[in-house]
Amino acid sequence: GESVGLHLPTLSVQEGDNSIINCAYSNSASDYFIWYKQESGKGPQFIIDIRSNMDKRQGQRVTVLLNKTVKHLSLQIAATQPGDSAVYFCAALTSYGKLTFGQGTILTVHP
Amino acid sequence: GAGVSQSPRYKVAKRGQDVALRCDPISGHVSLFWYQQALGQGPEFLTYFQNEAQLDKSGLPSDRFFAERPEGSVSTLKIQRTQQEDSAVYLCASSPLKGQKYEQYFGPGTRLTVT
Secondary structure (H helix, E strand, O other), X not given: OOOEEOOOOEEEEEOOOOEEEEEEEOOOOOOEEEEEEEOOOOOOEEEEEXXXXXXXXXXXXXXXXXXXXXXXXXXXXXXXXXXXXXXEEEEEEEOOOEEEEOOOXXXXXXX | XXXXXXXXXXXXXXXXXXXXXXXXXXXXXOEEEEEEEOOXXXXXXXXXXXXXXXXXXXXXXXXOEEEEOOOOOOEEEEEOOOOXXXXXXXXXXXXXXXXXXXXXXXXXXXXXXXX
16 A cells, blocks of 8 residues: 655754755555645645656645655655645645655744 | 544543444535544544545554544544443544545544543
8 A cells, every 4th residue: 555754853044044845655556646734733634745756746836746666655845934834735636635654853943 | 624523532431331423524524534543643544425425444453442423523433331441532524525535524522531
């Protein structure tokens, strides 16, 4: 089955720096990946997604990169702000919409 | 109030008690998912509904877990004879389309603590 994991459990950055959060997946069958942000006491919030036929997708201050050769995803956040502090999960979408989540990375942004 | 809502937000149960967790999805959303999130972990899939039909319950950890969505809207997750290992946040998510890779909207979750 699909499993999704993260390289680093915590990441601390200074406000204004760029952040990079990494994720590895094991099953190449999934054709859709999503990054979620989860703040304390809240449910996961959609950030950005990418289909497996793409290498890169950009949103507002965020970019997702997909390397299918090594089964690796990354989320880049530009000009990180204190409001970006949260836990970030990557997830693989399978079949009808079932999500398989990774462990999560805690991002802390220092003013 | 257009988001997914869940109640109660917090529930403390003594081991052996039954609990019922409610999810109100976004109006009109066809798909509804339940996930279990242990402390420090990512959410794990429990079950999926398309309207009132429960199409996948492969993630339910035991027969003590039961979910329903009788009218294709509100859903209830019931846990019988709760155990300490059931302590977790239970998340509900809804999605507007069926059979589509479409964004899921999550509720805030119910934090269940079994003592």
